[in-house]
Amino acid sequence: MKKILIINSSKRKNGNSYALEKRFAELLNGKAEVTTFRIGEKDVRPCLACDGCKRQHDPNCVQKDDFTALIPEIDSCDAMLILAPVHWDQFPAQLKAFLDRTYSFMDFTQPDFSMAGRKDKKLAGYFFAGFGPVDVYTNMVETNLKSFATAGFVDYKAHVAGDANAPGSIMSKTEDLKVADDFAEWLLA
Ligand SMILES: Cc1cc2nc3c(=O)[nH]c(=O)nc-3n(C[C@H](O)[C@H](O)[C@H](O)COP(=O)(O)O)c2cc1C
Structure with a gap:
């Protein structure tokens, strides 16, 4: 059975990241x-x-x-799913801190700069924006997801659901829910 890590990066417990966390849990249940x-x-x-992490060769x-x-x-999961709001055109601060801490997987002695145990993992980033522009935010999310390659996430997909200011409006x-279903299938494949 695949090991999937869900990272919920929202503070709004009645919000859209939480709503999709529940939906993904249902979609992945038993699988x-x-x-x-x-x-x-x-x-x-x-x-x-x-x-300090650069004085060793294990994350x-x-x-x-x-x-x-x-x-x-x-390090050991097969795939990671990030659910997060866009804050001021960027990753929310708490998720940026999380990304920065994956610097602990970076190893300058390796040709690919990574000390990850597994380097074949999938990453899906599903984001919510109150307004947009959704295309600009999708580029921003993709740029940030690329940085997770250091932690072994080499294959990624990104989606930004716009017009999602109202809690639970997702x-x-x-159409956005269909993308979530496709992401779940892709993460399980
Ligand atoms: C601090 C803050 C900054 C935000 N910045 C943006 C923004 O730059 N662009 C945008 O479209 N929405 C912005 N929003 C709205 C959120 O992205 C939107 O409400 C999203 O659906 C929240 O997701 P959640 O319900 O999972 O927390 C911002 C919200 C907050 C609280």
Whole structure:
């Protein structure tokens, strides 16, 4: 059974990321081993840029917080799904901190700069925007998802659902829900 890690990066418990977290859990139920990590409820601090992780060749981070226990989960999963809002045209701060902490997978002694145990993983980024422009946000999300290659996520897909300001409004958007269904299938394949 595939191991799928869901990273929910929203603070709005009645919002769209939470609504799709529930939908994905239903879609994946019985078909994958799912671990859900809600950054908004966790303590994931910004990277200290101390380079402590560069003195070793296994992913680790000297800063001990809720990201620490997640490192082996990130390393051993088959796929990761990020659910997140767009904040000020960018990744929300809590997700940017999460991305920065994957610097702990970077190994300058390797040809591909990665000390990830697995480098064959899939990554889906499903984002929500109150307004848009959705095409610009999709480029922004794709650019950021590429940085997860250091942690072994080499294959990625991105989607941004626009006009999603109202909490839970995603559940009435048929086309965006179809993308979620396709993402679930792709993550399981
Ligand atoms: C701090 C903040 C900044 C935001 N910036 C943008 C933005 O730049 N563009 C946009 O379209 N929506 C923006 N929004 C709206 C959210 O992206 C939108 O409400 C989204 O659906 C929230 O997702 P969630 O329900 O999963 O939390 C912002 C919301 C907040 C709280």
